[in-house]
Amino acid sequence: MHPKRTSIVGLGLTVAFAALVPHALSAQSTDPRAAVIAVADSALAAITRGDAIALTDLMVPEAVMFPTSTKDGVSTYRVRTREAQRTASLNGVVERGFKPVAMVNGAVGMVWMPYDLYVNGAWSHCGADLFTLVKAEGKWKIASLAWSAEQTPVCEKHPSGPPPKP
Numbered sequence: 001m002h003p004k005r006t007s008i009v010g011l012g013l014t015v016a017f018a019a020l021v022p023h024a025l026s027a028q029s030t031d032p033r034a035a036v037i038a039v040a041d042s043a044l045a046a047i048t049r050g051d052a053i054a055l056t057d058l059m060v061p062e063a064v065m066f067p068t069s070t071k072d073g074v075s076t077y078r079v080r081t082r083e084a085q086r087t088a089s090l091n092g093v094v095e096r097g098f099k100p101v102a103m104v105n106g107a108v109g110m111v112w113m114p115y116d117l118y119v120n121g122a123w124s125h126c127g128a129d130l131f132t133l134v135k136a137e138g139k140w141k142i143a144s145l146a147w148s149a150e151q152t153p154v155c156e157k158h159p160s161g162p163p164p165k166p
Contacts, residue, residue: 032140033102036109039140040131044097044115050090056082059142060134066146070154077146092120096158097129107135115147116157121165126155 039058046054056063063082068075080088100113110133116126127148134143148155 032104032109036102036104036111036131036133036140037100039133039142040097040100040111040113040129043131043142043145044095044129047090047093047095050093052086052088052090055090056086059085059145060136063142064144066144067149068146069149094118094121094163096160096163098158098160109133109135109140114156116155117149118163121163123162125149125151126157128155 043055043058046052046058059082061082065080065082065085066077067080068077070076095115095117097113097115100111102109102111104110111131112128114126114128117124127150130146131142132144133140135141
């Protein structure tokens with residue numbers, strides 16, 4: 001092939017590819033991973049607002065929570081139902097997730113993200129949240145929520161530092 005034709009063909013392919021990029025980027029906005037992360041973020045926002053009803057409204061009626069903690073090398077977990085969570089006091093709690101990782105296959109998704117938690121402005125603990133979600137009637141809902149409660153250096157605090165004082 002002639003060098004000038006090669007350059008023209010290469011330029012044409014570059015322009016054609018560049019024209020496709022906006023379509024690829026706009027397709028990401030409908031990525032189901034972003035949708036399940038949005039539900040997890042909404043759950044943490046509800047916790048921080050102290051709104052247990054809004055938190056549990058993001059869940060299927062049969063949702064179950066598994067808080068876990070480790071003390072002196074022994075891990076324990078509890079089981080909490082959605083209904084029990086609806087009456088839980090969340091006053092003064094600030095929970096901030098960061099660096100979420102999501103996976104989705106069909107109508108099943110999960111979000112794993114580290115978090116830190118403050119109560120009435122004071123450091124409490126950090127850990128990881130694991131949200132399991134199902135898509136029901138076109139909406140992502142939390143089916144289960146498990147989390148660890150640890151102290152640094154086992155887990156990391158939010159990269160932005162402590163939240164503003166209340």
